[in-house]
Amino acid sequence: MKRQRDWSEGALNVFVGLVLVFLALPTLAVIPMSFNSAELLVFPPPGYSTRWFKTFFQRPEWYGAAINSAIIAVLTTIIATAIGTAASMALARSRFRLKGAVAVVFLLPMMVPAIVTGVALYRSYAVWGLAGTIPGLVLAHTIVALPFVVINVSAVLNRMDWRLEQAALSLGASHLQAFLRVTLPIIKPGVMAGALFAFLTSFDEVVVALFMTGVDTVTLPVQMWAGIRFEINPVVAAVSVMLVGLSAFVFTVYALLRRSQP
Amino acid sequence: MAATRAAGFARARVELLVLPGLLIIVALFLYPLVSLVGISVYEKGDWTLRHYQRLIDVPAYVRVLQRTLVMGAATAFLCLLLGYPLAYRIATTSGRVRAALIAGILVPFWTSLLVRTYGWMVMLNPQGILNKALISAGVLDSPLTLINNTTGVLIGMTQIMLPYMVLPIVAVMVRLDPALMRAARILGAGPVRAFLRVYLPLTLPGIMAGVLLVFTISLGFFVIPALLGGTSDILLAQLVEVNINSTLNWGLAAALSTLLVVTTLILYAIAHRYFRVSALWGDIR
Numbered sequence: 001m002k003r004q005r006d007w008s009e010g011a012l013n014v015f016v017g018l019v020l021v022f023l024a025l026p027t028l029a030v031i032p033m034s035f036n037s038a039e040l041l042v043f044p045p046p047g048y049s050t051r052w053f054k055t056f057f058q059r060p061e062w063y064g065a066a067i068n069s070a071i072i073a074v075l076t077t078i079i080a081t082a083i084g085t086a087a088s089m090a091l092a093r094s095r096f097r098l099k100g101a102v103a104v105v106f107l108l109p110m111m112v113p114a115i116v117t118g119v120a121l122y123r124s125y126a127v128w129g130l131a132g133t134i135p136g137l138v139l140a141h142t143i144v145a146l147p148f149v150v151i152n153v154s155a156v157l158n159r160m161d162w163r164l165e166q167a168a169l170s171l172g173a174s175h176l177q178a179f180l181r182v183t184l185p186i187i188k189p190g191v192m193a194g195a196l197f198a199f200l201t202s203f204d205e206v207v208v209a210l211f212m213t214g215v216d217t218v219t220l221p222v223q224m225w226a227g228i229r230f231e232i233n234p235v236v237a238a239v240s241v242m243l244v245g246l247s248a249f250v251f252t253v254y255a256l257l258r259r260s261q262p
Numbered sequence: 263m264a265a266t267r268a269a270g271f272a273r274a275r276v277e278l279l280v281l282p283g284l285l286i287i288v289a290l291f292l293y294p295l296v297s298l299v300g301i302s303v304y305e306k307g308d309w310t311l312r313h314y315q316r317l318i319d320v321p322a323y324v325r326v327l328q329r330t331l332v333m334g335a336a337t338a339f340l341c342l343l344l345g346y347p348l349a350y351r352i353a354t355t356s357g358r359v360r361a362a363l364i365a366g367i368l369v370p371f372w373t374s375l376l377v378r379t380y381g382w383m384v385m386l387n388p389q390g391i392l393n394k395a396l397i398s399a400g401v402l403d404s405p406l407t408l409i410n411n412t413t414g415v416l417i418g419m420t421q422i423m424l425p426y427m428v429l430p431i432v433a434v435m436v437r438l439d440p441a442l443m444r445a446a447r448i449l450g451a452g453p454v455r456a457f458l459r460v461y462l463p464l465t466l467p468g469i470m471a472g473v474l475l476v477f478t479i480s481l482g483f484f485v486i487p488a489l490l491g492g493t494s495d496i497l498l499a500q501l502v503e504v505n506i507n508s509t510l511n512w513g514l515a516a517a518l519s520t521l522l523v524v525t526t527l528i529l530y531a532i533a534h535r536y537f538r539v540s541a542l543w544g545d546i547r
Contacts, residue, residue, distance in 0.1 A: 022421060026385055237380070
């Protein structure tokens with residue numbers, strides 16, 4: 001009986017280990033390729049070098065795309081976090097007619113497939129002169145990122161004790177003071193988590209950007225897309241390694257914020 | 263009295279905070295979306311269903327729709343096969359092992375989709391890591407074709423969608439009372455029977471949510487089939503892109519988009535009955 005149980009537990013652990021390898025495999029595979037000295041995707045690489053990282057920092061089409069992405073992601077993060085936090089406050093604190101419907105509207109950009117969002121926004125934004133511009137991309141990414149901010153901030157707001165804010169108000173604080181001095185410090189981990197989500201969503205977003213970028217506003221994922229789909233450009237491997245590093249860093253910050261939540 | 267008035271005042275102001283976000287989403291997202299739906303049914307001053315008619319009449323389009331449904335179902339099946347045991351392990355351990363397992367799921371979840379898809383191209387191409395390893399180990403004589411075909415798309419989609427399967431199932435498993443399984447064993451059920459008759463049915467809501475989520479999200483996938491799939495067996499999202507960028511048939515692209523959005527939202531609504539979908543992006547601890 002005991003032996004049979006050990007056997008099945010062991011088999012389960014081996015299986016789970018293999019699934020985890022499967023999950024990590026593609027991310028790990030890009031690391032040796034980024035230090036590849038050859039022009040082609042050959043494994044094992046014939047030699048090792050850092051030439052593709054150098055190429056990235058020498059070519060304006062690559063570092064320029066990274067700069068565009070950084071500008072767009074930072075602006076998206078600021079706008080989406082401010083607007084999303086405000087909306088979460090309204091949804092958590094007030095009761096109004098159609099509140100349920102409004103909450104669903106805030107989640108819609110997350111549920112609508114990216115290809116549809118890309119096509120729909122491209123068509124309207126082209127008419128408004130926003131397609132191919134940085135403001136157009138920031139607005140599109142703000143919309144895509146908003147649900148993640150609302151979800152993360154709402155999760156904290158729903159666990160918060162409102163009497164703390166009421167106490168501040170009854171002791172003479174204005175609404176703004178009560179929000180800035182009492183509520184915001186309490187919900188900060190949720191706001192920060194939402195901001196991190198918004199940043200990565202924008203920085204990694206490719207499908208909507210494929211439709212929305214112009215010649216001068218190519219983002220890093222769009223440049224990578226071109227480097228993968230139409231040629232096999234080894235710079236993509238170097239960029240991938242840097243993006244994995246960025247994701248790992250952001251995830252670590254997120255995990256630490258999680259732990260500090262009430 | 264004063265307190266009530268103050269509270270009422272605060273409430274009136276706080277609900278206005280929803281307006282900036284609502285305005286942006288309605289004007290800059292919903293309006294473009296509705297107007298896209300509009301051009302699928304309204305053309306040159308007349309209502310028409312001819313784009314939808316073509317989706318039914320043209321065999322090539324019907325095949326794309328069928329293939330999209332089959333690939334979504336196959337991805338959901340593979341994710342369940344790999345994800346259920348992983349979810350069970352996460353739900354039945356604690357401490358460091360559990361934290362490591364959850365990180366193992368969440369880290370890829372946070373890694374760029376493009377990076378992971380590119381990683382599979384590196385892994386699976388005929389000169390890639392997997393084929394080279396299998397050939398040098400003597401398992402294969404010539405490389406397997408694992409990319410630019412259905413196999414590549416299924417591998418890529420399963421890896422990307424696995425967290426969406428595992429997280430809802432874990433959420434259900436951790437709420438189960440372990441005493442139920444002990445009771446089944448004490449009452450004479452063998453381990454297999456106790457699992458099939460007690461554990462599996464109790465975790466069914468998680469399975470339903472996971473399967474529905476993976477299937478739903480898979481229907482709209484563009485990046486993975488475009489990069490890992492072949493040029494002959496495209497999926498719905500690729501057909502939309504072709505109609506915008508190559509054939510410039512906006513009416514048909516709009517009809518396909520409408521079909522995709524309506525199907526997606528209905529499936530989300532059903533999945534939501536089993537699992538609070540928003541919990542995936544921030545609520546699970």
